[in-house]
Amino acid sequence: MGALLSKRRKRKTGVGEVKVVESCMVTPSEETPRRGLWLSPLDLMLINRGHTPTVYFYRSDSGATVEHFFDVVRMKVAMAKALVAFYPLAGRLGVGVHGRAEIDCAGQGALFVVARSGLTVDDFRSFRPSPELRKLFVPRVQHDSSSVMCAVQVTFLKCGGVALGTAMHHVAADAISAFHFFQTWSAFSRNPSAAQELPAVHDRTLLRARSPPFVHPDALSVFCPKLNLSDPSGPIVSETFDISKDQVAALKRACAGDSGRVSTFCALSAHVWRCVCIARRLPPDATTRLTFPASVRRSLRPPLPAGYFGNGIIWLGAAGKVRDVTSSENLSSVTGRITGAVRRMDDELVRSAIDYFELTLGETDGQPAPAGCMPETELRVISWLGMPVYDVDFGWGKPLAMVRAESERAGFVYLMDGSQGGGGVRVHICTDAEILSDFQRLLYAKL
Known part of the structure; x- marks a missing residue:
């Protein structure tokens, strides 16, 4: 071997x-x-x-x-x-x-x-x-x-x-x-x-891209291909927060509004987005954006085979005025923005994203992704919710915990199922050190 x-x-x-x-x-x-x-x-x-x-x-x-x-x-x-x-x-x-x-x-x-x-x-x-x-x-x-x-x-x-x-x-x-x-x-x-x-x-x-490649004019209103990074203005820290099963359920009820149901990802993303905007003290008139990866596997027609091995994600986004995102009365509306972006992903959007990347190949020239932070008006949420994290049992029991070893870019958030998949959620955030205390207070205030 x-x-x-x-x-x-x-x-x-x-x-x-x-x-x-x-x-x-x-x-x-x-x-x-x-x-x-x-x-x-x-x-x-x-x-x-x-x-x-x-x-x-x-x-x-x-x-x-x-x-x-x-x-x-x-x-x-x-x-x-x-x-x-x-x-x-x-x-x-x-x-x-x-x-x-x-x-x-x-x-x-x-x-x-x-x-x-x-x-x-x-x-x-x-x-x-x-x-x-x-x-x-x-x-x-x-x-x-x-x-x-x-x-x-x-x-x-x-x-x-x-x-x-x-x-x-x-x-x-x-x-x-x-x-x-x-x-x-x-x-x-x-x-x-x-x-x-x-x-x-x-x-x-x-x-594979279409021949010839074609990017639908409406695609870029939802599809977010660019990772905008800037130099950090101060110390960067990473922290993990546990949200219990009951707290998740309460948040989903608060975010559901008239729709009656909302996913754990959409509810938590909306809540974290709101908390970050408030903690950063962003101007009410500024436009803020949340981006997140979404699997294309079931959106294509025909869908990808269940065992497709490779990369099958594109980045979607939702945007709004800071005042709308941070208003406690608008939490269901903010959740709806994220849900709407998810629902807009169809075969044409995915094909346009594939064609876009085919047309822009070579822009990175294989260089390492630059270090830096997301702009203060942007937040990126990566979800590992529902993934078989705790199924990695080699014969001596399931893992006590699994964690991304390092998160070095401020403005990135990871959502993972809680320990042993008990219904809770772990929120990993990398952020400017100066807003961490306010973010923690705001995160739990509504829960």
Whole structure:
């Protein structure tokens, strides 16, 4: 399953130390297609986003030895089997004959790192994104191994628990596809003879641009392709807030208005948008905008296959005057703006978005996404609600928590199901430090 890549080394941060004891490549256990995988415009728009860093925390309550609790050999065997079906994750980012980026699928392997630490799960009980969390538990793929599609790190903690850090290149998969892989890998670890429940589909030409490409004039009123970033004006902080099941239900009732029903995403996004605008003390006449990713999988005609593996998201937006967004009487109206944007996504809008990105290929030139913050009038909310975060059970129990390891851009919010999927929601926000206290007060005031 690959040769040892590096000698033992230590990582030090302000909160502790991690010793890497093994680093190797896990390759598919069977022969896989060897080809350059064509990438759709929705893949290529994310090529400069690099690797998405996440960390799963597991606690050992069985009294089993550390070695038995997360058997590394068993995990590698399961990964090798999963990579047969998800073979692009064993490939490398490359360039095709026409200069277009592609994934070189030649079975090169996924990076697998094993480490040990004197830290405990309780040292991270807030489960808050931070640079330290990424440095400690997420395998490093920023430099000579930047073309690796998938990397994981199993860190054995002093308490007997485990931190599983992952880094998946965004050009390979969006969140839906990434969780599909982790579900499959963990299922094979639980039961090596298990059959894959949902086959992976790798035909990314399903999201090919039209010929000739055409962007509908109305598309850009909802579709938001640009990420506008500016330099931070002060310190940036990340914090996590827990919203209980009862609080979510109360908020949804307040946001429903005459419609009677509203989604958890729309209600929470509207509430967070309102709280941020007030905390930032924006002028009432200013125009504010909320943007968010939406899956195109069911909006296309015909819809994408259920196991489509790749990127299938576009960015939608809703806008309004600050006075309208911040008015407590208008909460249902603000929720309606977001709901309306979601409902406007149809086949033509998605096709126009695909064509737009095809026409603008090359604008980023493969450079890393610039650091910075969203403009103060804008907010971006990314939802992982309803995704199988807590289904990543390798045979030793479900994760205690899963968190994006680092969120470095102010103006970004992540919504995730609460611990073990109990009906609550975790709100991760990266914001200017000066508004955090006001935001927290406002977030809970209506709940």
